[in-house]
Amino acid sequence: MKIAILGSRGIPNAYGGFEQFAEYVSAGLVERGHDVYVYNSSTHPYQSSTWNGVNIIHCYDPENKLGTAGQFVYDFNCILDSRKRNFDVILQLGYTSSSIWGNLLPSKSAIVTNMDGLEWKRSKYSPKVQSFLRWAENKAIETSDVLVADSIGIKKYLSETYKATSTYIPYGAHPFTNPNDTVLSEYNLQANEYGMLIARLEPENNIETILQGLTESQYEGSFLVIGKHDTPYGRYIKNLFQSDQRIQFLGGIYDMNKLNNLRYFSNLYFHGHSVGGTNPSLLEAMSSQALICAHHNPFNEAILKKDAYYFSNAQDVTTVFENANRRIDQYKVENNLEKIKNIYEWSMIIDQYEHCLLSAVNEKTGKLIPVPSTVLVD
Numbered sequence: 059m060k061i062a063i064l065g066s067r068g069i070p071n072a073y074g075g076f077e078q079f080a081e082y083v084s085a086g087l088v089e090r091g092h093d094v095y096v097y098n099s100s101t102h103p104y105q106s107s108t109w110n111g112v113n114i115i116h117c118y119d120p121e122n123k124l125g126t127a128g129q130f131v132y133d134f135n136c137i138l139d140s141r142k143r144n145f146d147v148i149l150q151l152g153y154t155s156s157s158i159w160g161n162l163l164p165s166k167s168a169i170v171t172n173m174d175g176l177e178w179k180r181s182k183y184s185p186k187v188q189s190f191l192r193w194a195e196n197k198a199i200e201t202s203d204v205l206v207a208d209s210i211g212i213k214k215y216l217s218e219t220y221k222a223t224s225t226y227i228p229y230g231a232h233p234f235t236n237p238n239d240t241v242l243s244e245y246n247l248q249a250n251e252y253g254m255l256i257a258r259l260e261p262e263n264n265i266e267t268i269l270q271g272l273t274e275s276q277y278e279g280s281f282l283v284i285g286k287h288d289t290p291y292g293r294y295i296k297n298l299f300q301s302d303q304r305i306q307f308l309g310g311i312y313d314m315n316k317l318n319n320l321r322y323f324s325n326l327y328f329h330g331h332s333v334g335g336t337n338p339s340l341l342e343a344m345s346s347q348a349l350i351c352a353h354h355n356p357f358n359e360a361i362l363k364k365d366a367y368y369f370s371n372a373q374d375v376t377t378v379f380e381n382a383n384r385r386i387d388q389y390k391v392e393n394n395l396e397k398i399k400n401i402y403e404w405s406m407i408i409d410q411y412e413h414c415l416l417s418a419v420n421e422k423t424g425k426l427i428p429v430p431s432t433v434l435v436d
Contacts, residue, residue, distance in 0.1 A: 059419055059427065060093045060144065062167075064136050065151030067119075068098025069109055072312055074258065075338040076151040076174075079229060083149075084112040086408035087415075095143070097136040115139060129155040137162050146419045149411075153198035154191065160201030168422035170415060171202040173212060173224065196220070204418045208336045211356045225414050228361075230407035231341035231398050234318040241319045245306070247280060250384055253326040254282035256317065256339050259292040264330030264353050264369075269299045271375020279304065279325065284317070286310040321346035325384045328375075329358065336361060341402050344394035349387050351378045361397070365390040 099119035121128030207213035327348035
């Protein structure tokens with residue numbers, strides 16, 4: 059197949075979840091013999107035309123000049139370019155700023171859309187923006203041939219709200235089995251004597267709740283906050299908790315080996331995401347053998363089940379800080395690692411995407427390309 063991946067800022071990953079997804083899936087599809095193109099923002103630090111066998115198409119992106127409006131221009135430019143390239147299938151990552159241009163997608167290409175999370179629920183958005191996102195969600199469904207849900211909760215939501223059929227394919231992770239504690243000295247840390255979180259500093263990720271619970275606890279270790287904090291909300295959070303010497307705001311870190319080791323040697327990892335499906339950072343924490351405390355919601359619970367602590371408020375967080383015991387709870391860690399190996403390992407996820415894309419092309423074009431057998435998770 060000739061495959062395009064739209065909707066990310068580009069590869070290699072220097073931003074977040076969709077970019078990491080695009081990096082792994084594009085390279086995996088190339089290994090399986092497909093001709094893959096990923097659209098990159100013109101501002102992406104990687105400016106070459108190929109990466110690990112993946113073709114890179116650079117499109118003008120004025121987000122650094124226009125703010126959020128620039129994302130709509132970038133997606134418009136990507137979609138216009140895609141009309142000239144005769145792709146068999148276009149895999150769209152999300153719909154927030156692309157669905158407004160949905161009618162411009164090339165009619166001969168199969169359009170597969172990863173519906174991401176419930177974007178309109180994000181508290182950072184005003185009621186008007188939330189209303190637009192509900193419209194955009196509906197528009198994405200109308201202009202797609204196949205929908206992908208990255209969690210059972212999203213699949214159920216699409217069915218109940220729109221009577222829409224979707225294919226469940228979660229994100230993936232690689233089991234981390236080669237720890238090296240030399241990274242700890244860079245941050246003046248001792249193994250199993252610090253906690254951490256990795257997230258965008260946004261309200262729906264419950265950063266304030268987690269840190270408030272920490273400040274009210276007797277926890278004596280350091281606590282790392284990893285995520286870009288040079289934003290209005292990030293500055294608010296830093297100012298709010300600047301007096302607590304235990305908290306270290308490290309900014310964004312994109313070195314996966316460094317992140318894996320920091321998670322592996324932590325004594326407690328907090329996952330505060332409350333909106334969306336299978337979040338990449340949660341799977342990475344599981345694969346890195348971290349002891350996890352997650353925000354209590356159906357998306358997180360569907361993945362972690364009984365193998366984690368949960369919180370709904372700051373008091374819950376305080377209780378976990380004062381009672382969690384990595385040695386006693388090691389079985390939770392081991393159970394989560396087995397889930398990565400048996401359900402979420404990247405090679406299995408890429409197989410499922412290949413199956414989905416091939417089936418979409420066959421349905422759309424009647425090409426009848428042979429579809430490798432693979433197991434799609436129900």
